[in-house]
Amino acid sequence: MLNRRQFLQIAATTCALATPLKIATAKSRPLLKPPRLKPGAIVGIISPASATFVREELNIVLDAVRGLGLVPKLAPHVGDRYGYLAGSDKDRAADINQFFQEAQVSALLPIRGGWGCSRILPYLDYEIIRQNPKIIIGFSDITALILAINARTQLVTFHGPNGLTSWRTSQTESFRRVLFAGEAVTIANPKDGDDGDRLMQVKNRIQTITPGKAQGKLIGGNLSVLSGIVGSLYLPDMAGAILFLEDTGENIYRLDRLMTHLKIAGVFDKLAGFIFGQCPGCTPDADYGSLTLEEVVWGHIQPLKIPAYYGAAIGHLENIVTLPIGLEVEIDAVAGSIKMLESAVI
Structure with a gap:
């Protein structure tokens, strides 16, 4: 009969032999x-x-x-x-x-x-x-x-x-x-033609949530869709990422629920920077009261104390910019810009 020490030694050896070899993952x-x-x-x-x-x-x-x-x-x-x-x-x-x-x-x-x-x-x-x-x-x-x-x-x-x-x-x-050209472009909101004779810009305005600059790989897209793949093998590693989100036609309480999902899943805790784009048709539910969309976004993002801004011309718009997913970029949360640090194609 084996004593306890002999049993533990045999068990440890067995576990070591059963440990799978490390293989290259997508992250590596x-x-x-x-x-x-x-x-x-x-x-x-x-x-x-x-x-x-x-x-x-x-x-x-x-x-x-x-x-x-x-x-x-x-x-x-x-x-x-x-x-x-x-x-x-x-x-x-x-x-x-x-x-x-x-x-x-x-x-x-x-x-x-x-x-x-x-x-x-x-x-x-x-x-x-x-x-x-x-x-x-x-x-x-x-x-x-x-x-x-x-x-x-x-x-x-x-x-x-x-x-x-x-x-x-x-x-x-x-x-x-x-x-085509492989340029490392800087993406910023356009100056709307209707604002040409105004003293101030009215359309395509940027609101800074937290000022500053940040670098990281650009990850993002539609909030509803992205939230739906959290916890799966299909969401990129968000550590040190710049996350951008947009949506369309959602009640504000639903957007709050989606962003809460990202928060409690730990997605926000890993970010280097954050951008919220456009959300056309995102309105309060017909109820006694509602948070505004700004209150929802600020409430989730401002406590992170990372460079972040709101109002980027990204989303379900008439003109859609081309953004590289997974490429290193630098954002400026005051200027409201995304600067590609290298070409996205070879």
């Missing part, structure tokens, strides 16, 4: 940048979230891509429908996996957001994606897709236009400077 991998776009490059048109029911909308996206001097290529399942989704989860993921494998495809552009990207994350082949780095861009529900790919591969992804966004001059210029 170096940052990976996709090749820049060139005129005539092929762009894969995907539908990873909500379905497109009107043929004309797809034609609009094709015209936009051609207008950029690029060549659109439709994913095999881009026209599928499964209720409100653009086909089954596995088929939507398969389109993404296929385009990352195809050498001639340089970028992936979703038609729209809506809902559905979180459902396909378990079916993506992240090793294939890492071995074939390409530009993938989008916003709103696409937040889940671009964050997950960055988290699992360290590939720089892009919060920017979907196919059906406006593609007006300022949006197109931002897209070209970051993804």
Whole structure:
């Protein structure tokens, strides 16, 4: 019969043998940048979230891509429908996996957001994606897709236009400077044309929550979508990050609930800096009283005592800037600016 000391020695040896070998994780991998776009490059048109029911909308996206001097290529399942989704989860993921494998495809552009990207994350082949780095861009529900790919591969992804966004001059210029020219740009709110004859700026105003500058990798997107993947394998490491958030059409109490989720999950405690963008249609519930959106954001962020500002021109807007997810940036919470510290593409 074994005595206690002998038993503990054998148990310790067994546990040591059973301990799995350490393997390289996404966090330990170096940052990976996709090749820049060139005129005539092929762009894969995907539908990873909500379905497109009107043929004309797809034609609009094709015209936009051609207008950029690029060549659109439709994913095999881009026209599928499964209720409100653009086909089954596995088929939507398969389109993404296929385009990352195809050498001639340089970028992936979703038609729209809506809902559905979180459902396909378990079916993506992240090793294939890492071995074939390409530009993938989008916003709103696409937040889940671009964050997950960055988290699992360290590939720089892009919060920017979907196919059906406006593609007006300022949006197109931002897209070209970051993804074609490879510029390390500084992003700040535009001066609205209507304010040209005023003594003060009225639109696109910045409000400083906590003054100062901070550096860190830029992470963020739609608050509702980002909150939904907290605690999963698909949220990038937030330690030392600059977090930006935006949303649309949510009651203020719901936004408070979402931000409270980030707070109690420890996300805010890790940040180096914070940006809140735009939230059109975010109004109080029809009740006796409500916090304002400013009170909600200030209440969660000001106690962190990190550089933070409110009112960035990021979100569901007419013109959408192109922002690199996972790239090192510097923010100035007084000027309301995001400065890329290096190119996001090679």
